[in-house]
Amino acid sequence: MELQEVRERDQKTAHWKKEIITWIRTIAVILILVGLVRGFLFTNYIVHGQSMMPTIHDGERIIVNKIGYEIGVPERFDLIIFHATEESDYIKRIIGVPGDHVMYKGDTLFVNGEPYEEDFLKHNRENYEHGLFTEDFSLESITGYEQVPEGYVFVLGDNRRNSLDSRHIGFVKVEDIVGKANLAYWPPKNFRFYSTTKH
Incomplete structure (x- = not known):
């Protein structure tokens, strides 16, 4: 495998890792906000x-x-x-x-x-x-x-x-x-x- 191909593969891998980390952070923030809203602003009752x-x-x-x-x-x-x-x-x-x-x-x-x-x-x-x-x-x-x-x-x-x-x-x-x-x-x-x- 040529050096250029290795670099491109590593760049793609790094890009996907960043994307995954970004999504994980976004989901975590959303879950925290939902928890805060539900815990402190709204709740539901039966x-x-x-x-x-x-x-x-x-x-x-x-x-x-x-x-x-x-x-x-x-x-x-x-x-x-x-x-x-x-x-x-x-x-x-x-x-x-x-x-x-x-x-x-x-x-x-x-x-x-x-x-x-x-x-x-x-x-x-x-x-x-x-x-x-x-x-x-x-x-x-x-x-x-x-x-x-x-x-x-x-x-x-x-x-x-x-x-x-x-x-x-x-x-x-x-x-x-x-x-x-x-x-x-x-x-x-x-x-x-x-x-x-x-x-």
């Missing part, structure tokens, strides 16, 4: 139970934004994941934020004396035939507080007749909130984004 139906169904997989409340604050009607116990995380909807007085009367939500529409309950109300879908209560009657305390939120499930929420477990600490539900991605036919309903 929903268990029927407390949020029909907004969120049992067995659906959802993406949760973990960074949103690091730069913002929880808002009324956000769908949140929070640590309910050491073993369990719940998904519920924020109904009251710090300073709010919450009351239900005649199946209508009143916050600080002002009535609020809850469009996300329309399907449930239309299909419920046994009186009030959300029974009458006031914040004082179930928590002993006139307002939601600073550092806490008041949450309810959309399936009001089948939900373990602030009516039973009390206020949720803001520091126990994992994040805000952004979208459902599985099963694919149920893919959708969640938006906060504004009054």
Whole structure:
């Protein structure tokens, strides 16, 4: 084999080695970034139970934004994941934020004396035939507080007749909130984004 051929072969080998190393580095960076994004910015959950139906169904997989409340604050009607116990995380909807007085009367939500529409309950109300879908209560009657305390939120499930929420477990600490539900991605036919309903 001539010296020129050997040099060309060595150059090709060196070129391929550089290409492989470049690809390995690129893949490693991508995996690290995906790990960081998943670990610190977003995570996914499988929903268990029927407390949020029909907004969120049992067995659906959802993406949760973990960074949103690091730069913002929880808002009324956000769908949140929070640590309910050491073993369990719940998904519920924020109904009251710090300073709010919450009351239900005649199946209508009143916050600080002002009535609020809850469009996300329309399907449930239309299909419920046994009186009030959300029974009458006031914040004082179930928590002993006139307002939601600073550092806490008041949450309810959309399936009001089948939900373990602030009516039973009390206020949720803001520091126990994992994040805000952004979208459902599985099963694919149920893919959708969640938006906060504004009054």
